[in-house]
Amino acid sequence: MPQLYCWLVALADSYDGFLIDLDGVVWLGHEPIEGAAKAIAALAAAGKPFVFVTNSPRVTPAEQARILREQGIEADEDRVVTAGDTLLELTRKEIGEAGKVYAIGTSGFLEQVEGAGFQLLPAERWQEAEAVLVTGHPRFDYDELKAASMAARAGAFLATIGRDPTMPMPDGLWPGTGSIVAAVEAASGRTAVVAGKPERPIFDLGVRRLGLPEGARVAMIGDRLDTDVGGAQKAGLEGILVAGNESHNPETQVTPNHNISSLLDLTD
Ligand SMILES: [Mg+2]
Numbered sequence: 001m002p003q004l005y006c007w008l009v010a011l012a013d014s015y016d017g018f019l020i021d022l023d024g025v026v027w028l029g030h031e032p033i034e035g036a037a038k039a040i041a042a043l044a045a046a047g048k049p050f051v052f053v054t055n056s057p058r059v060t061p062a063e064q065a066r067i068l069r070e071q072g073i074e075a076d077e078d079r080v081v082t083a084g085d086t087l088l089e090l091t092r093k094e095i096g097e098a099g100k101v102y103a104i105g106t107s108g109f110l111e112q113v114e115g116a117g118f119q120l121l122p123a124e125r126w127q128e129a130e131a132v133l134v135t136g137h138p139r140f141d142y143d144e145l146k147a148a149s150m151a152a153r154a155g156a157f158l159a160t161i162g163r164d165p166t167m168p169m170p171d172g173l174w175p176g177t178g179s180i181v182a183a184v185e186a187a188s189g190r191t192a193v194v195a196g197k198p199e200r201p202i203f204d205l206g207v208r209r210l211g212l213p214e215g216a217r218v219a220m221i222g223d224r225l226d227t228d229v230g231g232a233q234k235a236g237l238e239g240i241l242v243a244g245n246e247s248h249n250p251e252t253q254v255t256p257n258h259n260i261s262s263l264l265d266l267t268d
Contacts, residue, residue: 011240011258012042016216017049019081019206019232022064023056024223025242030067037072044074049210053203053220055083055162055196055227060112081206083161083196084109087133088116089205090195094157095130102126102151104144104180105135123147131157134184134192136167136177145180149187158188162196197222198231207237219257230254 012018020026026036043050052075054064061080068075091101101118102125103110113133114120121129126147134148152158160181166173181192195201207218219238222228229239230252241256 011260012046012048014217015048015219015238017207017210017212017218018043018051019053019203019210019218019220019237020050021220021222021224021228021242022052022054025221026052026068026073027071032071040073049212051078051206051209052080053197053206054080055164055202060108061085063108078209081202081209083202084112084135086202086205087135087159087161087195088113088118090159090193090201091118091131091133091157092116094159099130100128101131101133102129102147102156103133103135104137104140104148104184105133106137109135109137126151127154129154129156131159132184134158134160134177134181136175136180140180145183145187148184152184152188152190157193158184158190159193159195162194162199197224197227198234200231200235203232203235203237207235221260225254225256226252229256233257 020040023029025033026040027033052064052068056064061077061082064080064082065075065077068079091099098117098119100121101113102121102123103113110120123143123146129151132148132151161177163178163181164176165178165182167176185191197203203220210216210218212218217238219240220228220232221240221242222232223242225241229241232239233254238257239254240258240260242260
């Protein structure tokens with residue numbers, strides 16, 4: 001333990017701050033990864049600013065923070081940046097604080113949209129929509145597709161959290177947000193702006209949340225070569241790959257700035 005613990009601190013010393021992925025790094029499907037809490041406590045003890053950055057659409061930052069605390073990781077909602085947060089910030093920039101939004105997503109996502117101050121429109125009032133926000137949810141239907149695509153075709157800002165077409169479930173791959181976005185794009189003839197990893201907006205928001213001065217050296221720590229490491233490098237950051245989830249990594253030209261075997265190894 002002491003050797004690897006010191007190595008983490010040494011790695012921390014070469015950066016001013018970190019963005020840390022959750023699934024596959026801190027937990028797997030909310031099952032804690034052994035050693036992650038201790039490793040994160042070590043980062044905190046080293047005085048390095050860090051925030052958790054996740055594409056997960058299904059829970060709010062406050063809920064993510066609560067799960068982190070249950071796993072012994074000190075975190076409040078400001079410590080978590082989600083693709084949903086980033087999507088709402090992009091939308092605010094496009095249509096203002098209290099604009100009219102038609103949104104597709106879980107009840108939790110719709111609550112987040114309303115909680116952020118936007119006016120949430122029912123499907124039959126799609127003509128009023130200034131923005132159309134698309135995320136995955138299990139009751140997606142034709143009326144939603146119709147409202148979203150017609151509003152987008154009429155010129156509403158069209159944005160989503162990500163383009164992952166599927167999500168792994170116990171009985172195989174279920175259609176994910178990307179499949180629903182593809183349907184809205186096909187029906188509207190528009191291309192959605194993407195807030196989440198590997199696109200730049202979520203990295204920019206994460207870095208701003210760190211509160212570091214211009215030119216600070218920031219690394220993203222994640223388990224996906226394309227989404228985490230490649231996305232971070234395109235956004236001007238460095239990428240540290242936590243191995244162990246290789247089935248998710250397509251063939252790619254991306255080279256991580258550092259490889260770590262897993263946070264579990266830190267306490268072995
Ligand atoms: Mg991950």
